Amino acid sequence: MPDSRVNSWVDSAERIGADLHLELSGPGGRRAALTGALREAVRSGRLAPGARLPPYRSLAADLGVARNTVADAYAELVAEGWLTARQGSGTRVAERAEPLRPRARVPKKLPPRVRGTRHDLRQGTPDASAFPRAAWLASYRRALQQAPNEAFGPGDPAGRRELREALAEYLARARGVRTEPGRIVICSGFAHAVGLLFGGGVLRGPLAVEAYGLSFHRKLLTAAGVRTVPLPLDDDGARVDRLGRERAVLLTPAHQFPTGGPLHPERRAAVVDWARARDGVVLEDDYDGEFRYDRKPVGAVQGLDPERVIHIGSVSKSLSPALRLGWMVLPERYVDGVLAAKGDREAWASVLDQLSLADFLASGSYDRHVRRMRQRYRSRRDRLVAALAEHAPHIAVTGVAAGLHAVLRLPPGTERSAVKAAARHGIALDGLAGFRHPATDMEPREGLVVGYATPSEAEYGPALEALCRVLPG
């Protein structure tokens, strides 16, 4: 064997030796302990079939045992068939030694959820091909270069100060949120925020929610022991006049999810009055507030009363749901409780990602990206509306003034077959029924929720054509 190959073989085998993490304990002396530990490492799959074992001398040195102890243990395992020893290739894990089997159940793959999907028009994700890789990398690099050493220690559960400062400025400017960094707690997104508030004992149910909403969020709440009480919707948004004995209400005021409209200004004021009168609180899910096309952005309800509204946002629609970065803007009285729920140190949101987002915001990259995506999504929305006007003029399209999805209203009794027909033609999308609260008595709405942000630019045209072909006539 050439020298370089021998050296690399020895190097890698020695590295394996250092990483074996063998615990030499139990009765029967060092040799028995080593034999047992190696057997267990093979059995559990930590040492994979074919893996080289370290030379006697380096494992002996690592473990502080005699060379002969290692030689004897290897010989015993060779005799038992766990290992093989061949001149020139050292001692290896036998190929037929069965490692731990991988789990039989294949982990659920997210998109594509529908087998045979050719056109993904499900709501929920921004155009993944448009993630601003270069700008994010630049922010990440700057963040890494400029981070003080203490940033690499355990993180502050409130989140990095740099990010909370950048968010306070951004949210005030872009969303009309009234706050300061001390009222902001970083989390990994809306789902996490709900977990902290209800799972962490800061708020208690029952919680009033909109009669149509994300079932994933309802499930999270149910899992946290919170009963949700549906509020009916009409053309002006949630019927906040129907709030009952609850002390908390969850709303999507900028763009009702998923039906589409903003909460009427009078209802925005009314729900804040309700919270004041009942010593209650409004949870504002501002999931896509930046994407408003027809008018100036509808500001956050939080601006009406920062002590009565918990404003929750994340980068899931503006950048990517993969980042898992979000924020809660809290009334003073909840800050300590939420921090206590987070624990002594940050356990969710990576500090480096937090610093990158702080730089991304402060450098103007976030504004540039949102502006670019707003233009892109607006043009897609316009194409959707135009295509429907041409090919399916009988179908009303609603909820188009904002966001990343639209609702195509359908006549009663036709939604299920429309979703199925779409699936048969390789189009994945959801019907409104999947968003309906099971306990609501409001008149059902039928329609298709079309996520026009989800495909890439190249995929969008064909997806739109396919959609128009399958819509009920």
Ligand SMILES: Cc1ncc(COP(=O)(O)O)c(C=O)c1O
């Ligand atoms: C209604 C609604 N709220 C909030 C979110 C964001 O959730 P998260 O921040 O946990 O990704 C989404 C999905 O992106 C959503 O559809």
